[in-house]
Amino acid sequence: MLLTFAIDALSITPLLFMMNVYDRVISTRSGVTLVSLLLLIVGLYVFWSSLEWIRSRLMVRLSLRIDWDLAADVFDASFRRYVGRKNVNVHQLLGDLLTMRQFMTGSAVIALMDAPFAIVFIIIGALFHPFLAxxxxxASVVMLVATYMTQKISAPVLKAANDANAEASRVAxxxxxxAESTLALGMMGAVRTRWYQRHREFLELQVNASEAAGLTGGFSGFLSKALPSLQMGLGAWLAIEGLITGGMVMAASMLISKAVSPIQKLIGxxxxxxxxxxxxxxLNELLQEDVKFAARMQLPAPLGRLDVAGATAIPPGFSKPVVADISFSAAPGQAIAIVxxxxxxxxxxxxxxxxxWKPAQxxxxxxxxxxxxWNHEEVGPHIGYVPQEIDFFEGTVAENIARLGEVDPEKVIAAAKLIGMHDIILALPEGYDTRLxxxxxxxxxxxRQRLAIARAFYGMPKYIVLDEPNANLDDAGEAVLVQALQTMKDNGACIIITTHRPRLVSVxxxxxxxxxxxxxxxxxxQGMLNAVRNLQPGTTPSAAIPSSTAAPAANVVPIAPAAPVAVTAGEA
Ligand SMILES: Nc1ncnc2c1ncn2[C@@H]1O[C@H](COP(=O)(O)OP(=O)(O)OP(=O)(O)O)[C@@H](O)[C@H]1O
Incomplete structure (x- = not known):
């Protein structure tokens, strides 16, 4: 602030120079005075420019500091929001951080800082003559009103345009x-139309916003041209009346430009x-609503005792449960299949x-x-998880298996070997360093499926959840998986698998x-398989069909035709 004050104070240098040239040099015809004034003014200009340079450097540093402080929080909160409400535009949120940083280093912030200094020019004007002040x-108030009107009229339209642009980018x-299915199914035209509808909406809104602002912008342009001349006219009249000097007339026209220029920049x-x-x-809304994990004492690594009691799942953004009232337990070294x-x-x-997903009940x-x-960062490394939709990150095979953390080659190779992936990886163009x-x-x-399983096994976690881990595996792959699961069980892991296929049930x-x-x-x-088959053979999941000797079934209820789940969001 002090720096801005000094810079703004120095901005009256040309004005003082002009007054002195008119009132002292020209009237006295003194070359010595002119040279002295010139030397002084050049020195002041150097000082003035240096201060401006320092201010711009400080603003860049400040903007980097803000980015540095916020980036991690915004990134994490965007992830949590994406998981919570899938259709929000998180790309826009990350772009917002950049927008804020660019704004901090742009001319608008400088103009905002300079605007209050208009009051100093009014005071100087008053020293010349009250009429000038x-x-x-x-003039400053009129310009301020024009700025306010610009904001008022164009802000909502511009917001709609920015939102439409973000939506168009998201759709693209x-x-x-x-892309592959779009091309293969000849859907390019339809997909393009969908994107273009949003893009066109954005263009139309942007034109509306520009037109709305253009009106007030044009008015401010008129003022910026007219005001110096009007001020000079007023000054000339005051000079004719003998109330101010000729130098003051010239300085007055400069005063008005100086006073309104930050306001004009704001309009621009x-x-x-x-x-x-x-x-x-x-960003504020994102960070306010983000629920971070409370800082708690670090817990020991889990041993793999799972207790599910009456758990009900409602997808984020929905009100009806898709899974209700699930209760079961699993001890370390036990495997459970969900079918x-x-x-x-x-x-x-x-x-x-x-x-x-947090249980709704x-x-x-x-x-x-x-x-x-439990903070994901803390417990995540102890969990092995293979989701239904598998994706990998930009990085090497080894980095992906090591979950993008520090690569421990021994652990990476152990995980790959467990699922029979080691030789396959070695045959890739750059082995474990092949980029994905x-x-x-x-x-x-x-x-892909084997690699995702290797990632899940990395570090030999004690709790493993695999969602259809054999969906893309051939017979040999499935056999290796069964063997790997047995090893993990022997190692004391608690394993949960969902599957449509019978083979994994053996483990x-x-x-x-x-x-x-x-x-x-x-x-x-085995008891469950037989009980399920006996109760309603035609409708059992395929995983529940391998024939074997019947064993007593526990906790089996007859399978009724799929009924809607009765729990509602209100109960949740
Ligand atoms: N994110 C979500 N938002 C809304 N509904 C969802 C969501 N995920 C799943 N559902 C709904 O929940 C129900 C169960 O889906 P889910 O994917 O859990 O079944 P599944 O047994 O795994 O099916 P499949 O064997 O075909 O993979 C479906 O009706 C699905 O539409």
């Missing part, structure tokens, strides 16, 4: 992820100001079991701790049967 004050990015930067304000509001027909809620249940506890409240991701090496479906101890989002049976694997 009144004129500058009125989402469509690109499905209306778009940046509105965009930055909206970016700030979005059931399509859309019975298996994947939804696994999302609760890894703490991504009931609890999911790992070693007695509610999983959704959008621009990297493309793996086959089976290879599990218990079966949890889902239907229509309800738990319709839980008990020892």
């Amino acid at each position: 009144i004129f500058i004050a009125v 990015a989402y469509s690109l992820r499905h 930067s209306w778009k940046d100001i509105v965009t930055a304000r909206q970016a700030y509001q979005r 059931g027909p399509s859309a019975s809620g298996k994947t939804s249940l696994t999302r609760m079991l890894v703490g991504v 009931g609890s999911v506890r790992l070693d007695g701790v509610e999983l959704s409240e 991701g959008e621009t990297g090496h493309a793996l086959s479906g089976g290879q 599990v101890d218990s079966l949890l049967v889902l239907r229509g989002g309800r738990q319709v049976g839980f008990g020892p694997a």
